[in-house]
Amino acid sequence: LSLSSCTSLEMFHLCVSFTKHPANQTVSQGNAARLGCAVQGLTEPDIVWMKDGEKLYSTDQMFITLGEQHWETYHSVKSVQQQDAGQYWCEVEFHDLIFSSERAWITVEGVPHFVQECQDVSTFPNVPFNLTCAAVGPPEPVEVLWWLGGVQEGEPRPSPSILHVQGVNNSVKFYCEAKNNRGISVSRTGTVHIKVLPAAPVRLQVMMTDNNVTLSWKPGFSGYSELSTCNVQLSRRLVRRWDLPYQRVQVPPHLQVLPGLRSHSNYSARVSCVNEVGASPFCPWLNFQTPESVPSVAPRNLTFELSEHQLALNWAGLQEEELQGRLLAYKVQWTLGGEPQEPLLFKENSAQLSGGGRFFNTSFQVSACTSVGCGPWSSPVLVLPASGVQVQVQRSHMWVGLLLGLLVAIVVGLLLTAVAHRRDKETQFGFAFKPPGAESSVSFTAARSFNRNCAELQDSTLDSLGINEDLKNKLQDVLIPERLITLGHMLGKGEFGSVREAFLKKEDSTVLKVAVKVLKSDITSSGDIEQCLKEAAYMKDFHHPNVIQLIGVSLHRRPVQRLPIPMVVLPFMKHGDLHTFLLLSRLGERPFSLLRFMLDISRGMEYLSSRSIIHRDLAARNCMLNENMTVCVADFGLSKKIYSGDYYRQGSVSKLPVKWIALESLADNVYTTQSDVWAFGVTMWEVLTRGQTPYPGVENSEVYEYLIKGERLKKPPDCREDIYEVMHSCWSPVPKCRPSFQQLVAQLEVLCLGPAPPPKEALLYVNLEGEGGSAPWQQRAEDEEKDWLMVGSEVALAIGGDYRYIGGPCEAPEGGATDAEDDVVINV
Structure with missing residues (x-):
């Protein structure tokens, strides 16, 4: 609606108008900004602030009374960052009509921020390639200076900038600096990798089910080139090894179902993977035996020899491939006078039964059995003396006639019973003796009951x-x-x-x-x-x-x-929340894997972060255990969807889980996926201590000062050193130096499936997008080296600012991670 819409509300004798509108502001990064808005004509209006079409939620919004039906409100940002730039206005709703103020812009001036950072490059030796870097202000203009292998490449050039490289022979580091009249920003450090042959696959294993055999493996080093296919070689071992043709598999996924394998047979398998350069070496042979199965065929040629004192049975033994397992016994099933008798078991393919006369008119069948079960039955053989065969044929014809006659009698009896029952039912309900007249009966079924004394509530929509x-x-x-x-x-x-x-x-x-x-x-x-x-x-x-x-x-x-x-x-989660389960587990003896719990949580958080969801309240109490003891991340009451960038700034002071919140979130209410990583580290600590409260002996109000001094949660008792190293890496004071959830999943999978890994090499080059490595604030003084990125660069001039917004090595500035603002309030 227009700014003053009175005509549409004449029926209410009201006039709604804005007496104050937000004004355009240009603010330097880190300073405060304040927008004001006032509306007249409503009693206690609900004035809502909007930014770029999205509602700004705030529970601490204040309203000032300027007069009767005249109200004023403000929107404040304590420390303006680039993400606060945008278009703002306020709205008020009355009788389903929306009234909007004029719109104003907040423009943020500061050091340049990157819209396209340096990305790793993979190339062949001496092949030309391009590097791209782009940064924007305000203020403009922004110039870009390139550094390749520690050497400055040319003069500063306008952003965006493309650096054409004629080719390199070896791996080399590069980054770019962006400069305006406010200062300098440094991009992440990229690496030019030379493509090589991939390494052999690792962790080759076989998964067997009743129906098939599946081969799976983990790719080795990719050679800085995406793997396209893998070659699976299979060999069957009989008297000598028999190599089967290669199977070419598209990857990922890195697995292959192996069809047509024989049961209870010895096989070997190995895998090689292929990238642009060529094929990797094969991994070592993996030997395995397919599981046993029931025999595929019935024993053949079942015969008998009958004498006065003995019955001898004989049949042909099965071949090894027909058995499909290790033969346990032959099972003989026999029927005497139409009644099944107790089965008999024999190790050999023959049987001698004493008392030949008692087996007259007896039917025999035989089946081969392995540890899995018994195979098909052979065709039945009837034991008769040679002179009695003709008499048996005649008796068979007589029995067939008697059975057919009995079957006809049963069918006729059933039909007569059904007709009598229907007639009785019609008489009972009045259908057969329906009175004359046009009246028709109506039947119904009550679908719902109701109470005449209470008005029924309709389903809400x-x-x-x-x-x-x-x-x-x-x-x-x-x-x-x-x-x-x-x-x-x-x-x-x-x-x-x-x-x-x-x-x-x-x-x-x-x-x-x-x-x-x-x-x-x-x-x-x-x-x-x-x-x-x-x-x-x-x-x-x-x-x-x-x-x-x-x-x-x-x-x-x-x-x-x-x-x-x-x-x-x-x-419904059978085992409830993880925190309660961990507390109760101290009393029980049921075995379970704490590492598996942590891996489940990391996989769930990797999925959420891939969908641009910030949880903001990750803790053991907000993880649930289903009946299979699988952990599910839950409780998204504080979650936020990131629609642009990689941050979320909380617009209000609310009750928050202080001991799980990252350092930067405590300082200025900025939440990112990296702050969820911090909370995951605390959750790992909860799991390993069986539900203990973090920072024992430290009050909520003391947590910020405790962390700013460099203190962190101590290693739990009986915690492996490599697990604590993963946990500790989540608490880096520099958010982008923490591992991603994808990296955490990979690290925990290794810890779950194998022994502790060997110590890692010292981390020499670390940037805002660092991958892996030990926590930089844990390095010994003798391990520290001067980072070549700083040599000849003007970045040293910028390090004096806020380390969270100006790129550089992953190490905390002197004097702690950041200065606490006096007006930061956290309800505890």
Whole structure:
């Protein structure tokens, strides 16, 4: 609407207008910015600030009364960074109409920031290639200076800049500097790699099931070139080794199902992988034996010899390939007078049974058995003396006639019974003796019961909540009618509300046991409901075994309230939350793997970070254990989707889990995937201490000062050194020096599947995107070397600023990680 829309509200005798609008501001990076807005014509209006079309949520927003129905509010940023630049305005809603103020821009001036950093390059020797680097202000212009192998390449040139390199013979480091009149920023350090042959695959292993054999392996060093295929060579060992043809496999995934293998046979396998340069050496042969199976055929040529005192049975033994395993015994099954007798077992392919006369008219079958089971039965053989065969044929014809006659009698009897039953039913319900007249009977089934003394509540819909259209559309297809949910006892209670056991009636009338997260009952605004349902919207698209999945959303209608209570329906987790399980595990003796718990959490967080989700509340209490003892990351109440960049700045002071929060988040409320990595390190510590509270003896209010002095959580008792090294790397004071979740998954997989790895080499070159290595603040003084990146560079002039926003080596500045701001408030 226009700035002053009175005509559309004449029926209310009101006039809504903005008396103050936000103004354009140009602010230097690190300084404060403040935008103001005032509206007249409403009593206690809900004024909302907008940035680039998105609502800015804040629970500490203040309103100042300027007069009757005249209100003013402000939006403040304490320390402006590049991500705060954008278009701002304020809105107020009245009777489904939106009134907007004028729009203003915040422009941030500071050192250049990179929009395209240096990326690693893989190339063949002496082949030309290009390097690209781009940075922007304001202020403009921005110039780029290239450094290749510690040597300056040419003069500064305007951004964006492309450096053409004629070719190199060896691996070389490079980076670029971006400079404007505010200072210098340094990009991450890239590496030019020379493509070589890949290394042989590692960790070749065989997985066997009842139906097939699967070969899997891990790729070795890729040679700085993507692997395209792998060659699988298979050999069968009989009297001599018999090599089978190569199988070419497209990768990834790095596995191959091996069809057509014979059961209980000896095989060998090895693998070689191929990149642009060529094929790697083969890995060592892996010897394995396929599992046993039941014999594939029945014993042949079953014959008998009958005498007065003995019955001799003989049959042909099976070949090794027909047995498909190690022969345990031959099983002989026999029937006398139509009655099955106790089976007999024989080691050899013959049997001698005493008392030949007692086996007249006896049927015999034989089957071969391995440890897996018995194979097919041979055709039955009937034991008769030579003179009795003709008599047996005649008796067989007689029995066939008797059986056919009995079958006809049974069918006729069943038909007569069905007709009599139908006639009796019609008489009982009045169909056979229907009275004359045009009156017709009506039958019905009661679908629902109701109470005449109480008005029945209708199912709530998302339209009644007043939430935005995007959120409503995301949740529409997972909305579950309230009548299908039966709430049970409470499983847990917190500040947001409670979690209750429940039973969900599905479309096929089956009942599913679920957990229902119910928002507290004193909610009064659509904003509270919208915040709750945003968690469900995040979970709707999650599909990963280590991330809890949404079943649906339901709305509990309240008789005297305008808004229903949201209920988020989740899978029922048999073993509850991980923290409680760890505490109880101190008393029990049930075996389980703490490393497996940590690996499950890292895999779930890797999936979330790949989908640009910042959790912000990762801890053992927010991880759940299902019936298979698999950990699922849960509780996304504080989660945020990153729509641009890699940060999220909390816009309000709220109650936060201080002992799990990263150093930079405590300082200025900036949250990134790297701050989730910090929380993961604390969660690892929780797991290894069986649920102990972090920083024992340190109060919440003392945590920031404790960390700023360089202190960290101590190594838990009985914790392996290599596991603590992974944990400690998550707590680097420089966020981008922490490992990514992808790297953490790889490291924990190695720790789970093998012995402790050998010590790593000293980390000589570290940058904002460092990969692996020990924590730089742990290095000994004698290991420290002057970083060649600093030689001849003007970056030393910039290091005096905020280390989090100006690139450089991964080491904390002198005097601690960062200075604490006086106006940072954390509720504990």
